[in-house]
Amino acid sequence: MHTLAIVGLGLLGGSVAAAARSRRLAARYLGYDRDPQVCALAQRLGLVDAAGPDLTAALGAAEVVVICTPVASVVATVERVLPLLAPGSLITDTASTKSSIAATASRLAAARGCAFVGAHPLAGSQQSGCLHARADLFAGRLTVLTPTADNTPAQIERASAFWQSLGAQVRPMSPEDHDRALAFTSHLPHLLASALIGCIPLEWLGVSGPGLRDTTRIAASQPTLWADIFLDNRLALMLAVDAFRHRLDHLTSSLAAADRERLLHLLQEGKDVRDQLGS
Amino acid sequence: MHTLAIVGLGLLGGSVAAAARSRRLAARYLGYDRDPQVCALAQRLGLVDAAGPDLTAALGAAEVVVICTPVASVVATVERVLPLLAPGSLITDTASTKSSIAATASRLAAARGCAFVGAHPLAGSQQSGCLHARADLFAGRLTVLTPTADNTPAQIERASAFWQSLGAQVRPMSPEDHDRALAFTSHLPHLLASALIGCIPLEWLGVSGPGLRDTTRIAASQPTLWADIFLDNRLALMLAVDAFRHRLDHLTSSLAAADRERLLHLLQEGKDVRDQLGS
Numbered sequence: 001m002h003t004l005a006i007v008g009l010g011l012l013g014g015s016v017a018a019a020a021r022s023r024r025l026a027a028r029y030l031g032y033d034r035d036p037q038v039c040a041l042a043q044r045l046g047l048v049d050a051a052g053p054d055l056t057a058a059l060g061a062a063e064v065v066v067i068c069t070p071v072a073s074v075v076a077t078v079e080r081v082l083p084l085l086a087p088g089s090l091i092t093d094t095a096s097t098k099s100s101i102a103a104t105a106s107r108l109a110a111a112r113g114c115a116f117v118g119a120h121p122l123a124g125s126q127q128s129g130c131l132h133a134r135a136d137l138f139a140g141r142l143t144v145l146t147p148t149a150d151n152t153p154a155q156i157e158r159a160s161a162f163w164q165s166l167g168a169q170v171r172p173m174s175p176e177d178h179d180r181a182l183a184f185t186s187h188l189p190h191l192l193a194s195a196l197i198g199c200i201p202l203e204w205l206g207v208s209g210p211g212l213r214d215t216t217r218i219a220a221s222q223p224t225l226w227a228d229i230f231l232d233n234r235l236a237l238m239l240a241v242d243a244f245r246h247r248l249d250h251l252t253s254s255l256a257a258a259d260r261e262r263l264l265h266l267l268q269e270g271k272d273v274r275d276q277l278g279s
Numbered sequence: 280m281h282t283l284a285i286v287g288l289g290l291l292g293g294s295v296a297a298a299a300r301s302r303r304l305a306a307r308y309l310g311y312d313r314d315p316q317v318c319a320l321a322q323r324l325g326l327v328d329a330a331g332p333d334l335t336a337a338l339g340a341a342e343v344v345v346i347c348t349p350v351a352s353v354v355a356t357v358e359r360v361l362p363l364l365a366p367g368s369l370i371t372d373t374a375s376t377k378s379s380i381a382a383t384a385s386r387l388a389a390a391r392g393c394a395f396v397g398a399h400p401l402a403g404s405q406q407s408g409c410l411h412a413r414a415d416l417f418a419g420r421l422t423v424l425t426p427t428a429d430n431t432p433a434q435i436e437r438a439s440a441f442w443q444s445l446g447a448q449v450r451p452m453s454p455e456d457h458d459r460a461l462a463f464t465s466h467l468p469h470l471l472a473s474a475l476i477g478c479i480p481l482e483w484l485g486v487s488g489p490g491l492r493d494t495t496r497i498a499a500s501q502p503t504l505w506a507d508i509f510l511d512n513r514l515a516l517m518l519a520v521d522a523f524r525h526r527l528d529h530l531t532s533s534l535a536a537a538d539r540e541r542l543l544h545l546l547q548e549g550k551d552v553r554d555q556l557g558s
């Protein structure tokens with residue numbers, strides 16, 4: 001690849017650049033971020049060769065563009081990027097929700113002779129900013145690819161190869177299945193972590209060990225990013241919350257009844273599932 | 280100290296032995312565990328000099344006895360240990376709940392001319408067994424000391440010095456305050472982690488990243504240990520669950536109303552608290 005462009009130079013964008021560079025995927029790396037200071041930092045860190053706050057004609061040289069902006073601005077960014085690209089270019093992204101983005105973006109791209117194949121690397125962190133970018137952020141981690149009917153098999157294969165070349169394990173899913181799954185495995189845990197840390201009396205916060213730190217770490221994530229993720233996947237997330245409440249009700253009714261056998265059974269079921277995840 | 284005795288050679292008991300030995304706290308280490316294989320393992324690992332399934336007269340030489348059995352058997356163990364001890368001996372423990380244990384155990388010990396000063400090192404792990412024992416398990420971590428009216432200042436100071444000598448930061452609290460605090464900072468997170476992992480559709484379990492692993496790691500803990508902790512601290516835990524539900528209701532009603540400002544506000548409050556905990 002001659003030129004790889006990255007729009008949005010946060011943790012994910014910076015890590016895409018770092019991973020691509022460490023694997024020598026492209027000859028030239030272009031970066032865009034609405035914050036000029038972030039652009040300067042990304043250049044200083046050696047993540048990109050050139051960076052600026054405004055999309056430029058230089059984008060026309062990019063074979064692949066990765067949109068790493070927050071969920072709420074991915075489609076608008078795709079709309080601004082497309083007129084600058086050469087036909088045949090591939091756009092992919094890193095957004096945590098896919099249904100609302102993938103359908104629109106892939107249709108817009110197809111109409112311009114380009115391709116948008118949505119992606120979600122499950123490799124975030126409560127940290128943010130390209131200062132925390134890591135070349136190995138995607139290595140061995142799952143990246144879900146969410147093609148639509150507007151994507152050809154060749155486009156899907158190209159996007160898959162791109163993410164694999166960053167070290168990711170790629171798994172294709174429909175945007176809708178992705179959002180239903182992530183409502184349970186990512187958005188629900190974030191919401192619960194926030195509710196948990198938010199209900200603890202401050203005087204007792206310090207009387208805690210690694211368990212509380214682990215279970216609430218993701219509650220330190222950026223509120224604006226997560227509010228938009230929650231809102232974009234609102235219905236699926238509310239169904240996940242219902243399922244969680246149902247399970248919690250089982251546990252607390254066993255507790256209220258001091259039913260040790262039932263409590264043990266429920267905890268063992270949870271442990272059996274958790275043991276499948278590994279440490 | 281000439282002799283240190285440890286009853287219950289699991290992760291905590293093994294780590295007390297390892298920490299004491301690495302700091303050369305005693306000349307001789309005695310271990311007891313109802314499982315003869317665990318006793319043999321603890322000896323083979325060099326954690327204790329002698330170990331066996333039955334409490335022996337050798338315990339009479341122990342200046343300090345640490346009870347590291349599960350919550351439900353601490354008081355019964357104290358009752359069996361006391362007749363073997365020399366007057367002036369100190370008993371401490373590692374149980375995760377304190378109200379029901381500390382009052383009874385400290386009264387029994389005082390009646391025998393010994394002292395029981397309850398302790399709870401906030402340093403567990405989802406792992407169990409002395410194979411995972413670590414000499415640094417308590418280092419820099421909080422150990423809550425829960426003295427009662429049956430303890431003299433000198434006894435409290437002695438127990439405090441013992442735990443500090445294992446590397447712990449010691450904080451005294453009443454057994455009741457300890458149990459109210461830990462209901463929020465430890466028992467509630469465990470219950471929620473189990474409810475969370477237990478509600479996730481199995482087909483989507485693999486579509487997950489580090490966030491799910493972190494938030495549910497403690498759900499892999501031993502069900503029997505935690506069922507007894509939950510039951511022993513049932514009322515405080517149910518109050519904590521109520522507080523959590525209240526906070527979750529705020530979050531989900533903001534979500535249902537698509538009230539981004541209120542959602543942002545709640546998430547920011549959670550982040551502010553979490554940021555105080557450190558990574």
